[in-house]
Amino acid sequence: MPPPRSPQLFSLPSPFELESGTVLLHEPPWSNESVLRAQLLDESYAKPFVVEDDKRRYLYFNTRLMQSAMRLADPNALDLAYTQQMMSFLLFLPHPRRIVLIGLGGGSLMKFCATRLPSVDFTAVEISPDVIAFRDLFQLPPDDTRLRILEADGAAYMQDVEKGFDVVLVDAFDEHGFAPPLANRAFLDSIFSKLSGNGVLVINLAGEKESYAGLIGLAMDAFDEQVIVFSVPEDGNHILLAFRAPYFEPRWRWLHNHAKELRAKFGLDFPAFVQKIERAAKLGLARREAIRGR
Structure with missing residues (x-):
């Protein structure tokens, strides 16, 4: 109840x-x-x-x-397809220790990580107190030593926070679409500098395309073109993955096998995720979208 x-x-x-x-x-x-x-x-x-x-x-x-x-029957589940597919970072980084989420929303990603990744340190950064005010209604866990919600500007937070995040999740929107203050190179550079050596950036792209036009190209520049973009047609979204590791080279055959293990562990369709990600990478969809956004 x-x-x-x-x-x-x-x-x-x-x-x-x-x-x-x-x-x-x-x-x-x-x-x-x-x-x-x-x-x-x-x-x-x-x-x-x-x-x-x-x-x-x-x-x-x-x-x-x-x-x-x-x-309501399963408050900790990921109900929307795009939130499920944002968890695809686990294909490349199965044991993250430190995660930050920029943009709380209803807290679905926070709750899922809190319950399914019990050893992770998780910080959610949300600029709007009106969004945070719905925290209890969406059954978000209370702050403790490993989970916290901060009322702060995401760009300023990434500038000032200490290094060492394994995963940065960006799901930040206003009434028009992707939050304009985050659609710039300075924000992406700050994320790159704060990621661990094998860290992964995950961005949800949705809403009016003008709100994130050019962002994919900026990410390609900031992350030395180590970016994969794939679509989530169920929700009308795109997911951007950017990799901090130099000379990132996915081992696709291993990832397909690993995806089956992740599906058994987390109950999400990781085999379908990796098929979609591999296809998008080999078709160069990130580069195509970057050119289109210029």
């Missing part, structure tokens, strides 16, 4: 044609429901909100771009 709702949440029937259920807002109980309903419909409501039905909770900035989804 889901935990009891925080008393400051204001609920109203969903006004959206395609998103049925209940809308949950961080608003006082005396708020005007008609005004909030109108703001939701014309997209002038300035904060994130949750839509809940009898099976799932969804986090939105607007209904054109879903931020996160959680199955």
Whole structure:
């Protein structure tokens, strides 16, 4: 059963044609429901909100771009295809010790890593206090010695933090798409400098293409072209993998065998992931997208 709702949440029937259920807002109980309903419909409501039905909770900035989804029957599962495929870094780095997530959303990646990678040190960095305010609703674990959520600017955090991350996950969006302050070379250079020797950068690319146009080319430059981009058609996303190791050369045959072990351990379709990644790498999709974005 889901935990009891925080008393400051204001609920109203969903006004959206395609998103049925209940809308949950961080608003006082005396708020005007008609005004909030109108703001939701014309997209002038300035904060994130949750839509809940009898099976799932969804986090939105607007209904054109879903931020996160959680199955009520299995809150720690990765419900969206793109979140599952962001975990493909385990193919290349099966025993990460230190992970940072830039952009919390509903915390699906944090919860999955917390439960399935129990020895990992995990930091989530989220700039919006309004997103963090939904932490309890999405059943995120409390901060402890190995798990923490920081309210901070992701770019500034990567500039100042100490080196040694094995994995940097970037899943940062605003109401239009990929967060503009992160779509630049300086951010990518700071990530490159803070990764461990075999570290991996994983970026979710979604929303309006203009919001991340050119980012793939910048990543190709920052990571000496050791970048693979593959599509997640189920969600309309692309995933970018960038590798810190010099002269990175995937051992595809070994990875296909390793993928079967990961599927048995984590319950995700790693064999399908590695097939897609190998095909994208051999077709040079990252270079094609980089040229298109220039």
